[in-house]
Amino acid sequence: MITNGLDVEDGKTFEADICVVGAGAAGLTLALELAQQGLEVVVVESGGLQWSKRSHQLLDVELSGRSTKSLVEHTRERFFGGTTNHWGGSIRTLSAFEFEPHSWVPNSGWPITRSDLNPYYIRAARLLGLPEVDRPYDAAALGFGDRPRLISDTETVVEAQQWGTVPDEYLRIGQARLEETRKNTLLRCVLNTTITEVHPDESRQRIASLEGRTFGGKTLHFRARDFVLCTGAIENPRLLLASDTVVPGGLGNEYDLVGRYFMDHPSAMMGPLLLTDPAAGLFQEELLADSGLVGWATSAATRTEFQLQGFMAIQWPKMRGVQKPLTHAHGIRDLVHPNAESTPDAPPRYLNVAVNWEQSPNPLSRVTLSKQLDVFGTPKPDLHWAVTAADISSAIRSSELLCLAVARSGHGRLRRLELDDSPTASLTSGGGHQMGTTRMADDPQNGVTDANGRVHSLENLFIGGSSLFPTGGWQNPTFTIIALALRQADYLASRALTTTS
Ligand SMILES: Cc1cc2nc3c(=O)[nH]c(=O)nc-3n(C[C@H](O)[C@H](O)[C@H](O)COP(=O)(O)OP(=O)(O)OC[C@H]3O[C@@H](n4cnc5c(N)ncnc54)[C@H](O)[C@@H]3O)c2cc1C
Structure with a gap:
C-alpha cells in the first residue's frame, strides 16, 4: 500500500511490527522482504514517487576536509x-579477504564473514535479475577466447575482473518494485514524510516512536516493535545525532562513534593506456567491456605483501568508439613502440583507465551536525572527508603495480596515478559510495552497531545500508547492501517470532 503523507491528518500515528525509514536499496529490500515473511511493516520515505526539488534540498550538506561538492x-x-534512481547497476561481491582484519589497516575487520553473506548474495542476485552471484572473467564464453589479453592470465599481482550488470528491468529498484509495494497489504509505504527525530522511551534503552514531518506542515508518528534506519551513510548518523532531546549527544553515541569512519571510494583517471601495436586488433578486455565493466584489482596476495588497501581499475569510458587524438601523439608512440615498423603511420591507440580505491577507516573522517538547519529545523550534516597520506600512497603504489603488469604483457604502457598528497588538496571525487558512519563491531567501543546492525545501546533500533561497513573494499557497495538487508530481514523476522511466542 502506498500512502501520501501529505494527505494524512495531522498528528496521526501509524503502527506496525517493524518501521523502516528510507525506501532506497536497503530500506525497500528490507521492508518488502519482512512483509513477505508475514510481518506488518511501515516504510517512511522522505520523497515522493518522482524527483522533486523540495525533497532534494533536504540532502544539503556542509563540507570540509577533502570534501568537494x-x-x-x-x-x-x-x-x-x-x-x-541513478546508480549504474554494476555488481561485485566483497570477497572473503575484505571481511578479514588486515594488520596494516587500522580498525579493519568485520564482525561477520563472507560465508555469513553467501546465502544472501544468492538471494540478492535473484532479486536483481542476475544469472550468477559473481560473474567470472570468461572471454571464451562470449567467443573472444582466441583474442590476446591486455594483461596476462598468469599475472598474479593484479587480477582481471568482470562486473555483473543489473538488467534494465531491475535497475531502478523503486520502479521495479513499485507494483509489489502497492499490492502488498502487510506493507504500508508513507511517502513525502521525513523522519526528523527518533524518540527513546523513559528507559533510554528502547525506541518508543519516530517523528515525521511533511511539507504541508503536518507531524506524523510511527510506533513499532523494531525500527530500522536506512537513509544512507550521511543521513543515518545525522538522524542519530539530531535525536538528542532525551539523550544529549545523540542516540547510540556513548563512545562518540556515530558519524566517524566516513569512507568513500576516491576515484581518479589514470592513463591513457597506450597500446604498443595500434594495428593489433581488439583485446579480450575491450570486447568483454560491451557486456559490463571490465578491469583489474590488486590481488589479496599483493595487498598482503605490499600492505595495501583495495584498488581497482576499469576501462572508462568504455573504448571502441572514435578516439580523440592525443597530444604529443608521435612522441608517445615512439616511447611505446620505437620500432613500430609494421604500423608506421597508424595513430596511437589507447584505453582510458579510471581507478577507485579503498580508504582506511579513519575516526577523523566524519559526519557531525552543522549549526545550519534545514526547512524542518533539523541540523544539516557537516561532512569532513579525511583522506590520509596512507590512502594516497597505497593508491599510488597500487597504480604502479598495475603499470608494471601492463608493461609485462608487452601490449602497452600506462603511467602511474598522479595525486596531490598534501592534506588540504581536494580529490576530484568520491565514487558515490558513502560508507562507515555507523560501523558494525562486536565491541561497542569499536562500532555503533552489532553484527545484526542493531545499535549497541538500544534494544530495538537497527541500521541498514553501507554506513554499517567497517571497511569498504574496492567493490561497489550495493550488492552487499542488499545482501545485508536480506540477512537483517531474516534476523528481524526470527526475533519477532521469539518475542511473540
Ligand atoms: C552515480 C552513481 C552511480 C552508482 N553506481 C553504482 C553501481 O554501479 N554499483 C553499486 O553497487 N553502487 C552504485 N552506486 C551506489 C548506490 O546507488 C548506493 O550504494 C545505494 O543506492 C545506497 O542504498 P541505500 O538504501 O543505503 O541509500 P539510498 O538508495 O540513497 O536510499 C536512502 C533513502 O532514504 C530516504 N531518506 C533519507 N533521509 C530520510 C529521512 N530522514 N526520512 C525518510 N526517508 C529518508 C531517501 O529519500 C532515500 O530514498 C552509485 C551511486 C551513484 C551516485
Missing part, C-alpha cells in the same frame, strides 16, 4: 527507490 552533489537521491 562532487562528493555529495549528484551522489544521493531523495525519493522512492533512493539513489538506485
